[in-house]
Structure formats: structure tokens, C-alpha cells
Amino acid sequence: MEAWIHPGVVIMLGAFLLPFLGPRKAKQTYLVLLPVTGLLLLLLTSSGFFGAIPAYPGALHKWRLPFLHYTLELGRIDKLSMIFAYVYVVIGIAMLIFAIREKNDWEHVAALIHIGSSVSAIFARGLFSYIFFVEIATWSAVFLIWFRGTQTSKASGFRYFFWHVVAGGFLLAGSVMHVQTTGSIDLDLMPWGWGWAYAAYYFMMIGFLIDAGSFPVHAWLPDAYSTGGVTSVLYVTAFSTKTGIYGLVRCFPGVELLMWIGVITAVFALFLAVLENDARRLCGYHIISQDGYMICGVGIGTYLGILGSVSHIICHIIYSCLLLMGASTVLSVTGTCKFTNTGGLYKYMRISFWLYLIGGFSISGVPLFNGFVSKSMTIEAAELIHQPLVYLLLEGATVGTFLHTAIKLPWNLWFQGRDEPPADIKVKLKARGDNTPVNMLIAMCIPAFLCVFMGVYPYYPFYAMLPYPVEFVPYTTTRVFSITQMFVFTFLAAWYLRTLIRGTPTYTLDSDWLGRIPGQALVWFCREPFMAFGARLDKYMSEAAGLVIAAIRNPAVALKMTPPAIGAGVTIVLILFSLLTAFWIRGP
Amino acid sequence: MKITQKLLFRLFYVFGVGGSLVVGWGLLYFDKLHYHFAFQYIPGFFAICGFVFCAILILGAKFLGIWLVRPVDYYAKRRKG
Numbered sequence: 001m002e003a004w005i006h007p008g009v010v011i012m013l014g015a016f017l018l019p020f021l022g023p024r025k026a027k028q029t030y031l032v033l034l035p036v037t038g039l040l041l042l043l044l045t046s047s048g049f050f051g052a053i054p055a056y057p058g059a060l061h062k063w064r065l066p067f068l069h070y071t072l073e074l075g076r077i078d079k080l081s082m083i084f085a086y087v088y089v090v091i092g093i094a095m096l097i098f099a100i101r102e103k104n105d106w107e108h109v110a111a112l113i114h115i116g117s118s119v120s121a122i123f124a125r126g127l128f129s130y131i132f133f134v135e136i137a138t139w140s141a142v143f144l145i146w147f148r149g150t151q152t153s154k155a156s157g158f159r160y161f162f163w164h165v166v167a168g169g170f171l172l173a174g175s176v177m178h179v180q181t182t183g184s185i186d187l188d189l190m191p192w193g194w195g196w197a198y199a200a201y202y203f204m205m206i207g208f209l210i211d212a213g214s215f216p217v218h219a220w221l222p223d224a225y226s227t228g229g230v231t232s233v234l235y236v237t238a239f240s241t242k243t244g245i246y247g248l249v250r251c252f253p254g255v256e257l258l259m260w261i262g263v264i265t266a267v268f269a270l271f272l273a274v275l276e277n278d279a280r281r282l283c284g285y286h287i288i289s290q291d292g293y294m295i296c297g298v299g300i301g302t303y304l305g306i307l308g309s310v311s312h313i314i315c316h317i318i319y320s321c322l323l324l325m326g327a328s329t330v331l332s333v334t335g336t337c338k339f340t341n342t343g344g345l346y347k348y349m350r351i352s353f354w355l356y357l358i359g360g361f362s363i364s365g366v367p368l369f370n371g372f373v374s375k376s377m378t379i380e381a382a383e384l385i386h387q388p389l390v391y392l393l394l395e396g397a398t399v400g401t402f403l404h405t406a407i408k409l410p411w412n413l414w415f416q417g418r419d420e421p422p423a424d425i426k427v428k429l430k431a432r433g434d435n436t437p438v439n440m441l442i443a444m445c446i447p448a449f450l451c452v453f454m455g456v457y458p459y460y461p462f463y464a465m466l467p468y469p470v471e472f473v474p475y476t477t478t479r480v481f482s483i484t485q486m487f488v489f490t491f492l493a494a495w496y497l498r499t500l501i502r503g504t505p506t507y508t509l510d511s512d513w514l515g516r517i518p519g520q521a522l523v524w525f526c527r528e529p530f531m532a533f534g535a536r537l538d539k540y541m542s543e544a545a546g547l548v549i550a551a552i553r554n555p556a557v558a559l560k561m562t563p564p565a566i567g568a569g570v571t572i573v574l575i576l577f578s579l580l581t582a583f584w585i586r587g588p
Numbered sequence: 589m590k591i592t593q594k595l596l597f598r599l600f601y602v603f604g605v606g607g608s609l610v611v612g613w614g615l616l617y618f619d620k621l622h623y624h625f626a627f628q629y630i631p632g633f634f635a636i637c638g639f640v641f642c643a644i645l646i647l648g649a650k651f652l653g654i655w656l657v658r659p660v661d662y663y664a665k666r667r668k669g
Contacts, residue, residue: 274649383624399641482634485608489638509656
């Protein structure tokens with residue numbers, strides 16, 4: 001094992017110390033210091049302390065462990081893994097500060113394990129190491145969802161677990177088949193084609209797409225993200241899908257199918273978001289939509305496509321954290337984030353509104369925010385490969401994103417045309433000052449600063465950290481003018497149709513209906529008709545067994561020798577004896 | 589001058605809507621815009637894009653909602669039933 005201190009392993013193992021630290025302040029200090037240590041280790045790694053990192057696709061190879069016939073490598077340090085690790089740890093720090101007042105130590109332990117395992121999955125070179133760490137991340141995510149403590153969260157946490165076990169199963173199956181065929185266990189470029197010879201790669205892609213939250217296997221995402229713990233689910237939202245897309249970037253760049261899956265995902269999710277009443281579910285659908293951009297960029301596969309995808313992942317982790325923090329502050333303070341129950345909160349939660357809006361503008365791709373400098377790369381990549389349909393659909397998705405995250409959500413949560421919130425919420429609010437806890441505001445400032453800084457000046461360190469050299473210039477007259485005009489007229493349309501984008505107290509079905517209804521039918525069948533059949537069979541078998549036991553003990557009792565029965569039996573025997581005698585006397 | 593919603597919308601219509609159309613026409617006239625596809629050079633293309641895509645999204649979603657929108661306890665009711 002060469003000298004390198006693995007930041008992911010440090011965070012994961014360090015998590016277990018937390019419950020044993022006595023005073024609350026010590027725990028809170030440790031909670032922040034542990035991921036900061038991880039960040040320092042990443043800075044040392046970047047600086048070349050453990051060895052110089054070569055230009056991409058070259059890598060530094062650390063933590064090489066012999067295992068059976070293979071060598072597991074847990075430290076593939078290249079520009080791609082480093083930029084992912086940096087953003088995971090920095091946003092992890094912000095989220096831990098956001099959740100610092102939570103008294104449940106095990107929530108923090110699960111959060112640190114989730115962050116550490118996600119970072120470890122990024123640095124893993126081998127397929128099995130990657131799957132191992134992704135499974136640890138899945139397991140910790142299930143607990144983070146369950147920490148909400150409601151029946152709904154228990155059920156959705158189980159569904160999250162089910163989906164990710166299935167994804168892990170597909171990934172494992174594909175990996176085993178790949179290793180059997182090629183002998184290589186590396187998470188690297190995989191062959192792609194059509195036919196039985198590529199079955200392993202179909203399985204792997206299905207596994208990655210489920211993890212990435214792609215259409216049509218995306219329904220677990222809004223389900224889990226809207227029912228999880230107020231602060232605990234934030235970690236799940238940031239890391240789980242991006243680790244899946246990381247796998248796609250490594251293994252399937254340039255697969256055209258991904259371009260179409262990505263673009264359909266980007267657009268489809270927005271239609272369902274229009275119908276949403278829950279702020280966290282709406283954010284969940286927007287995460288799915290942005291994942292579509294990333295998958296599309298991977299599918300385009302050109303330098304600009306890959307750069308667009310990776311830069312979009314990095315920016316997305318930052319602004320989606322901010323969006324969900326904004327929704328979570330409303331949920332934490334008022335007890336609800338449903339549009340039908342909120343509104344009129346601006347006077348009481350002013351700062352969180354403006355910080356949220358930075359996230360809303362970033363995800364939409366408004367100039368001067370980080371979404372603009374990343375999303376425009378993917379869109380330009382689609383233009384350069386002369387795909388007008390892909391381009392138009394991605395622009396359509398941009399319009400939809402602006403509609404929901406910059407107009408619908410902030411309007412419905414903080415305004416709705418009223419100065420005061422509903423009475424049941426107003427009693428919980430203090431009249432003066434911002435009602436959002438200070439730690440939450442501080443935590444939101446971290447991604448908000450990054451959104452603006454990266455948007456205003458993307459070249460260093462953001463573009464410099466991307467895998468390939470970036471020649472793309474985001475701020476051109478054409479791009480800035482076009483997107484601004486598009487947003488102006490999006491707002492106009494949204495204003496005219498504003499009554500249609502209000503929340504309604506309903507639930508929107510999604511593709512998981514295809515599994516949940518047959519699943520409920522199967523459970524009903526097993527619980528009712530099948531159990532009834534089993535009980536009846538049991539009863540018959542018990543009666544038959546009882547008869548046999550009675551016959552063995554006392555044939556007379558078994559045969560129920562009552563006088564009529566004896567009389568009938570004797571009559572039958574006499575008749576038979578007479579017939580036999582008559583035949584014998586008469587002859588054949 | 590008191591900032592009212594009416595004033596804000598007047599400013600939006602004048603500078604936002606009107607301004608973007610005028611600036612767009614000017615940029616096209618002086619050949620300052622460089623696009624990849626021919627249809628992007630249609631005057632007001634992005635304005636039309638923004639308005640039409642937004643309307644399609646909202647109205648299309650409402651149409652889909654005829655089949656997809658259910659009561660909040662849809663799954664819970666079916667489970668108990």
C-alpha cells in the first residue's frame with residue numbers, strides 16, 4: 001500500500017467516533033472538523049504531496065491491494081475523481097453545518113458514512129470496489145430517509161433500498177460477465193454494440209441509469225427525497241445520483257442511446273413537476289431533469305459533451321443542495337413545504353428566500369450563476385454535432401426549469417399574493433427577524449457563494465479542474481442575449497398561466513405505478529386468496545392426519561362404528577358374501 | 589415613487605419584453621449574433637421559444653394530469669383495501 005491518506009475512508013471510519021464524544025459542542029466541532037480534514041487531504045493531494053497528478057486521462061495509482069487473482073485499487077487519483085471528491089466534501093461540509101443542531105447522533109454517523117462512501121466510490125478504480133462503496137452509500141441513505149420517523153418515510157426508504165439493490169444487482173451481474181470475458185476489473189471505457197455479446201454492458205448501463213435517476217426508472221427519487229428527514233435526506237440528494245452518472249462518464253461516453261435517454265429524461269420530469277404540490281418533490285423532479293442533461297452530455301461523447309456533463313454535475317451538486325436547503329428551511333420552520341399550506345413567508349424568512357433564489361437562478365442557467373457556465377456547454381455540444389431536436393428539447397427543459405425553480409416554487413412557498421402565512425403556520429413564527437436558524441443560513445451561504453463565484457468567474461479554479469482543457473467561452477453576446485430573452489418571455493407565459501401552476505392537494509402518479517400496483521396486487525394475493533388456500537389445505541391435511549392417527553390407535557373409532565354403521569356394514573358384507581356364494585355354486 | 593407591483597410590471601413590459609425585442613432586432617441587424625442553426629436567426633426566435641415552450645409545458649402537464657393526478661392517499665387506500 002503506497003502512502004496516501006484516503007479522505008473517503010477517513011470520513012467513513014471517523015464517523016463511528018462521533019457517538020462516543022461526550023459534550024454536544026465537542027460532537028458539533030468534530031462533525032465539521034472531520035470533513036474539513038478530508039478537504040485538507042484533497043488539497044494536499046492536489047498540491048502533489050503524495051505524488052504529482054498527471055494530465056487526464058493519466059492518473060496517480062494509490063492503495064493497491066492484492067485480492068485473489070486481482071489487484072484492487074482504491075485510489076485512482078485523476079482530474080475527474082478529484083473534482084468530484086472536492087465538490088462532495090465541500091457540499092458535505094455545508095450540509096453538516098445545516099444539520100448541526102440535530103440531536104440524533106446516528107443521523108450524523110449515517111451522513112458521514114454516506115459522504116465517505118460516495119467519495120470512496122469516486123476514487124475506486126475497480127468495478128467491485130465501486131459497487132462495494134455504492135452499496136454502503138445505499139445502506140446509509142436508507143437510514144437517512146428513515147430518520148424522518150414517519151410511516152411514509154419507512155415505506156419510501158424501503159422502496160429506495162429495493163430500487164438500489166436491483167440497480168446493484170444489475171451492475172454486479174454486468175461486472176461479473178465483463179470480468180469473465182475480458183479479465184479486467186477496471187471501471188473504465190466499456191465496449192458498446194447491439195447483440196448478445198454486449199449483454200454484460202446492457203446490465204451495467206441499466207444499473208447506472210437506475211442509480212442516476214434516469215427515465216423511466218426515476219420514480220424512486222421524488223418518492224424518497226420528499227419523505228426523508230428534513231436535514232438527513234439532503235446528503236442523499238447530493239450524492240446518490242451523481243455517483244451513478246460518474247459511472248456512466250467512466251464507462252459509456254459517446255453511446256448515442258444515452259443522448260436520447262438523457263434528453264427524454266430532461267423533458268419528461270418537467271411535465272410532472274408542473275403538477276407537484278410538494279416543494280421537495282418538485283426539487284426531486286428537477287434533479288431528474290438536470291440528470292438528463294448530464295446523461296445527454298455523456299451520450300454526445302465529444303470533448304465538449306463530456307466537459308459539459310462533468311461541469312454540470314459539479315454545478316448541480318452545489319445548486320441542488322441550495323434548492324433543497326431552501327425547501328428544508330421552510331419545512332423545518334413551518335412544518336410543511338406543500339404549496340397549498342404555505343405562502344406569505346417572505347416577511348418571516350427573507351434571507352432564506354434570497355439564498356434559495358440564487359439556487360433557482362443557478363439551476364435555470366441565468367447568466368452570472370454557475371448553471372449558465374455549465375449548462376451552456378452541453379447545449380453547445382448538441383449544436384456542434386448538428387442535433388437540432390436535442391438542442392430544442394434541452395432549451396425546452398431550460399425553460400421548464402426556470403418556470404418551476406425560479407417562479408413556481410419561490411412564489412408558492414414565500415408569496416402566493418399574501419402578506420401573511422396561514423394562521424396555523426403564523427403561530428409558529430416569531431414576528432421579528434428571520435425565523436430560519438442561523439446555522440442553516442450559514443450553511444446556505446456556502447453553496448450560494450460558490451454558485452455566484454463560479455458563475456461570475458468560471459475559469460479558475462472551476463474550469464481549470466475539469467478533466468480536459470476548456471476552450472469554451474460561456475459569456476458571449478449571442479448566448480447571454482438569447483437566454484435572457486428566453487427567460488423574459490418564459491416569465492410572461494408563466495404570469496398569464498399562473499393560476500394553472502398553483503399547488504393542488506393531490507398526488508401525481510409516476511412510472512412506479514407500474515410496479516407498485518402489481519406489487520400491491522401480489523401482496524394482496526399472498527395475504528388473502530393464497531393464505532386462505534393455504535389455511536384450507538392445512539385444515540384438510542390436519543383432518544386427514546387426524547383420521548390416520550385415530551385409525552392407527554383404534555380402527556373401530558376411526559371407522560365410527562355406530563349401530564347404524566355396524567348394521568350397514570354387516571348388510572354390505574352379507575350381500576357380498578351371498579353374491580360370491582351364488583357365483584361359486586352356479587359356476588362360471 | 590412607491591415601488592408597487594403595477595410599477596414593477598410596467599418596467600418589466602417596457603424594459604424586459606420591449607427591450608429584449610428591440611435589442612434582439614438590433615443585434616441581428618448589426619450581425620452580432622452567431623448561431624449554429626438557421627432557425628435561430630428568425631427574429632424573436634428565443635422569445636417565441638420561451639413563451640411557447642412554457643405554455644406547452646403547463647398546458648401539456650394539465651392534460652397529462654387528467655390521467656395522472658390522484659388523491660393524496662391513493663396508494664394507502666389501495667393498500668388498506
